[in-house]
Amino acid sequence: MNTPLGDHSPFAPTRRRFIQQGVATSLTVAVPIPLLAQGTPAAPASPPPRQPQSFIRINRDSSVNLYLPTSEMGQGIHTGQAQILADELGADWKRVAVEMPLRPSPDQRITFIGQMRSVGSNGIRYWHDPLRLAAAQARTVLIQAAATRLAVDPASLDAVDGAIVHAPTGRRIPMGDLVEAASALPVPTQPVLRPLSQQKLVGKTVARLDVPAKVRGEAVFSSDVKLPGMAYGAVRLTPVFSAEVERIDDATALAMPGVLAVVRVPRGAVVVAESWWQAKQAADVLDIRFTSTPHDTLDSAEIDRRLKAGLDVAGVRPALTRGDAAAAFSSASKVVEAEYSVPMLAHACMEPICGTARATADSAELWVGTQGHDMIRMALERFAGISNERMTLHTTYLGGGFGRKTIADIALQAVLASRAVGGRAVKVIWQRADDMQQGYYRQTMMARFRAALDAEGRITAMQIRVSGPQLGGQAATGTAVASDPFSLNGLTAMHYQIPALHIDHAVVPLPIPFGAWHSIAHSFTGYWLETFMNECAAAARQDPVAYRRAHLGGQTRMLAVLDQVAKRSQWASPPAAGVHRGVAVVESYGSPVAQVVEMRLVDGKVKVERVCVAIDCGRAINPGQVEQQMHAGVIGGLSAAFYGKITIQDGRAQQTNFGDYPLMRIHEAPKIHTDIVEIGSPLGGVGEPGVPPVAPALIAALHSATGQFVRSLPLVDHKLV
Amino acid sequence: MTTPCNVNGRTVEVKADPGTPLLWTLRDELGLTGTKFGCGVALCGACTVHVDGQPVRACITPTGFASGKRVVTIEGAGKDRIGRALQAAWISLDVPQCGYCQCGQIMSAAALLREHRKPTDAQIDAAMAGNICRCGTYDRIRAAIKQAAQSLA
Numbered sequence: 048m049n050t051p052l053g054d055h056s057p058f059a060p061t062r063r064r065f066i067q068q069g070v071a072t073s074l075t076v077a078v079p080i081p082l083l084a085q086g087t088p089a090a091p092a093s094p095p096p097r098q099p100q101s102f103i104r105i106n107r108d109s110s111v112n113l114y115l116p117t118s119e120m121g122q123g124i125h126t127g128q129a130q131i132l133a134d135e136l137g138a139d140w141k142r143v144a145v146e147m148p149l150r151p152s153p154d155q156r157i158t159f160i161g162q163m164r165s166v167g168s169n170g171i172r173y174w175h176d177p178l179r180l181a182a183a184q185a186r187t188v189l190i191q192a193a194a195t196r197l198a199v200d201p202a203s204l205d206a207v208d209g210a211i212v213h214a215p216t217g218r219r220i221p222m223g224d225l226v227e228a229a230s231a232l233p234v235p236t237q238p239v240l241r242p243l244s245q246q247k248l249v250g251k252t253v254a255r256l257d258v259p260a261k262v263r264g265e266a267v268f269s270s271d272v273k274l275p276g277m278a279y280g281a282v283r284l285t286p287v288f289s290a291e292v293e294r295i296d297d298a299t300a301l302a303m304p305g306v307l308a309v310v311r312v313p314r315g316a317v318v319v320a321e322s323w324w325q326a327k328q329a330a331d332v333l334d335i336r337f338t339s340t341p342h343d344t345l346d347s348a349e350i351d352r353r354l355k356a357g358l359d360v361a362g363v364r365p366a367l368t369r370g371d372a373a374a375a376f377s378s379a380s381k382v383v384e385a386e387y388s389v390p391m392l393a394h395a396c397m398e399p400i401c402g403t404a405r406a407t408a409d410s411a412e413l414w415v416g417t418q419g420h421d422m423i424r425m426a427l428e429r430f431a432g433i434s435n436e437r438m439t440l441h442t443t444y445l446g447g448g449f450g451r452k453t454i455a456d457i458a459l460q461a462v463l464a465s466r467a468v469g470g471r472a473v474k475v476i477w478q479r480a481d482d483m484q485q486g487y488y489r490q491t492m493m494a495r496f497r498a499a500l501d502a503e504g505r506i507t508a509m510q511i512r513v514s515g516p517q518l519g520g521q522a523a524t525g526t527a528v529a530s531d532p533f534s535l536n537g538l539t540a541m542h543y544q545i546p547a548l549h550i551d552h553a554v555v556p557l558p559i560p561f562g563a564w565h566s567i568a569h570s571f572t573g574y575w576l577e578t579f580m581n582e583c584a585a586a587a588r589q590d591p592v593a594y595r596r597a598h599l600g601g602q603t604r605m606l607a608v609l610d611q612v613a614k615r616s617q618w619a620s621p622p623a624a625g626v627h628r629g630v631a632v633v634e635s636y637g638s639p640v641a642q643v644v645e646m647r648l649v650d651g652k653v654k655v656e657r658v659c660v661a662i663d664c665g666r667a668i669n670p671g672q673v674e675q676q677m678h679a680g681v682i683g684g685l686s687a688a689f690y691g692k693i694t695i696q697d698g699r700a701q702q703t704n705f706g707d708y709p710l711m712r713i714h715e716a717p718k719i720h721t722d723i724v725e726i727g728s729p730l731g732g733v734g735e736p737g738v739p740p741v742a743p744a745l746i747a748a749l750h751s752a753t754g755q756f757v758r759s760l761p762l763v764d765h766k767l768v
Numbered sequence: 769m770t771t772p773c774n775v776n777g778r779t780v781e782v783k784a785d786p787g788t789p790l791l792w793t794l795r796d797e798l799g800l801t802g803t804k805f806g807c808g809v810a811l812c813g814a815c816t817v818h819v820d821g822q823p824v825r826a827c828i829t830p831t832g833f834a835s836g837k838r839v840v841t842i843e844g845a846g847k848d849r850i851g852r853a854l855q856a857a858w859i860s861l862d863v864p865q866c867g868y869c870q871c872g873q874i875m876s877a878a879a880l881l882r883e884h885r886k887p888t889d890a891q892i893d894a895a896m897a898g899n900i901c902r903c904g905t906y907d908r909i910r911a912a913i914k915q916a917a918q919s920l921a
Contacts, residue, residue, distance in 0.1 A: 121866030121903045254862055261867030262858045264802015264842035268868060271801035279796070304785075322784070324792045397806050397814060397868040397902045446804070446868030447902050479807045675865055675905070682904025705811040705900060714893035716906035 071230035120445035135182035137206025163420035168732020252671030269416030284315035357514030370547025375508030379499035398446020404461035419453030450563030487562030504587025508547035537572035573739025629747025637731030680737020776844025786832030813899030865903035
């Protein structure tokens with residue numbers, strides 16, 4: 048069945064147009080960016096945003112370039128987007144290239160995803176429909192142009208492998224030969240989309256476009272940029288987050304070999320030299336003194352005390368309240384209560400923060416592996432006097448992102464460093480300790496959960512008090528908020544059917560910048576809620592899968608992944624001797640994911656042997672990539688559950704490198720089995736949803752082994768790894 | 769004073785101070801950026817190269833150590849059978865995600881296969897435990913090493 052996009056489409060009716068480029072040497076079709084205000088009365092009257100950020104270009108040689116503002120940081124997004132484009136257009140797969148726009152959109156009416164920020168597992172679900180629409184528009188005008196040239200009915204033509212083909216006669220015109228004629232034609236507002244049965248790439252495990260270059264050492268990451276005359280920078284930044292530079296004596300550093308300049312930047316200095324090693328050595332010995340702050344004695348014990356106090360503070364405005372919890376608790380057969388805590392986590396991308404700039408007083412060209420182009424734009428506008436139009440931003444591959452690379456600090460440092468050496472290009476590379484100690488951590492949080500169980504063990508009421516800093520942190524915003532909805536993701540919209548529910552968040556300001564970390568709040572709310580569900584199931588003496596099913600009435604997607612993972616892990620049969628299993632299911636970023644962890648205790652230490660994963664992400668554009676992202680979620684989540692912990696002493700982060708902030712290594716890594724459940728759900732994300740279920744599933748398996756639920760992470764604190 | 773060495777089959781005279789870590793000499797002087805900086809203290813393996821056939825962490829290996837020796841980086845890995853087989857397996861199984869650690873992973877795997885043509889799981893774990901992958905590609909790394917070993921048999 049063909050699927051025309053109706054007027055109800057969020058992209059109708061004003062947001063489609065060609066970008067005409069004088070003489071048509073290519074056919075260029077804008078990929079419409081959904082407006083932030085879509086669906087509100089004001090939106091239709093607004094003129095369409097200018098869209099140099101997102102378009103398809105079909106060239107004279109029939110090759111195709113796709114420009115979308117989504118960075119490739121390991122999630123395979125460029126391949127998935129290209130699959131959608133190539134299928135709908137009928138392009139030659141081998142001749143599709145994905146490019147990045149050179150600056151974010153300045154249009155504030157569009158979401159930051161559309162402006163240019165790669166977060167929230169949005170690469171497919173945000174762009175799928177607009178991309179398909181634009182590709183169908185391009186195909187339609189190419190077919191019309193071919194129909195005129197061949198004097199045949201357009202319905203007798205199809206676009207196949209980069210050409211328009213007339214099957215009855217076998218005639219074939221390369222798309223590139225039609226771009227001029229097609230560019231002159233009006234754009235169809237409601238092109239007919241290809242039926243799913245005609246899709247050859249979508250739904251298939253197509254090999255990733257970026258892999259061969261990454262395997263040969265040819266892929267250009269942020270740190271691999273090389274420009275003529277380039278100098279190098281290393282940083283010295285305040286160890287206490289809210290401190291500033293008091294004074295710098297740069298004489299010693301400037302006398303060292305190759306050193307060109309010592310450049311003051313916010314919260315520190317960049318030492319610029321002819322080589323990075325020279326810059327690093329000078330930065331290490333730079334005589335720099337930082338201001339003292341009221342937080343110079345802050346430590347993790349004090350932070351824990353403040354969070355603990357937040358669990359009992361009165362007068363917190365509820366974030367969500369429904370039903371009569373008091374009545375449910377007074378008539379409860381059993382009350383279950385638990386307190387949980389999670390530490391700060393560093394992103395620990397394999398590639399330390401890095402960026403290159405060539406700058407003048409009012410312009411800059413940058414090369415940064417960033418997932419926050421709009422953040423860079425705002426930082427350079429505000430702190431460097433560079434307007435969006437005077438900024439050119441080349442996006443390299445990212446050596447991991449996980450949310451950390453939304454932050455624009457590196458871009459500003461590189462711009463200021465370049466200005467200080469007369470506009471020479473400067474590549475600034477942080478050392479691992481800088482990367483580990485400069486904040487934007489996953490929040491440290493505590494929570495108290497209480498549940499009232501009736502005689503059958505069903506939860507009739509749940510109370511959740513969250514205590515901890517807000518996302519962003521008041522160090523970044525200057526003010527604390529009364530409540531922080533981002534920190535309650537996964538709780539306020541929980542799928543469990545619980546008649547009485549009360550959730551609030553006692554915001555505890557901390558002088559540390561917190562940021563988005565792989566699945567954001569779901570990384571802790573998933574651990575809490577799913578562990579608590581397992582605690583309630585244990586208190587009710589019920590099987591945790593059956594217990595969840597009883598509380599998930601009508602939640603077909605949650606049930607589908609839960610049932611699939613139970614089937615795959617043979618949940619109904621007892622595990623092999625010595626093997627312990629645990630289960631959890633969390634929906635985040637539009638995709639429910641269920642996981643079963645299988646582990647053994649070997650000499651009192653956890654050995655995770657296998658993790659079964661079931662995800663419903665709607666339709667898997669590239670099943671192999673979905674599987675890969677589940678691996679990323681499982682290993683990243685296990686790594687954090689085992690070891691992840693940033694601690695504070697004397698106001699500063701104590702961890703410096705992979706020795707004191709370990710990541711999971713191959714000998715600790717389980718086998719992972721992924722099932723993709725397709726039941727016709729809307730498209731969901733895959734980059735992050737694999738993270739949240741793994742910690743609570745592991746804790747449940749540990750409970751099976753030890754009879755104890757671990758209520759604080761990481762496991763290394765409990766000597767279990 | 770320069771340091772003579774052979775890098776990927778080519779004789780070069782390196783200008784960097786002999787105390788400069790080989791990593792930065794390879795990357796910044798010779799333009800061989802496939803070898804990555806991850807930790808600077810030999811904890812992550814992203815900078816793994818071979819010196820006279822032995823895997824070393826280039827971030828803590830002085831350039832002077834390579835004097836008169838043969839250095840092979842990822843850019844030269846495809847010149848021998850083992851490196852070629854590994855790169856082919858890595859591509860066929862789509863191992864990398866972000867890809868930043870993968871050149872170091874392949875160089876460690878190449879050293880393993882030179883030693884053990886048919887490595888066991890335990891040998892793979894032992895040889896690869898020094899290479900961190902933050903994206904969690906370990907399952908596919910194991911499979912790719914086995915596939916490469918099979919193709920060399």
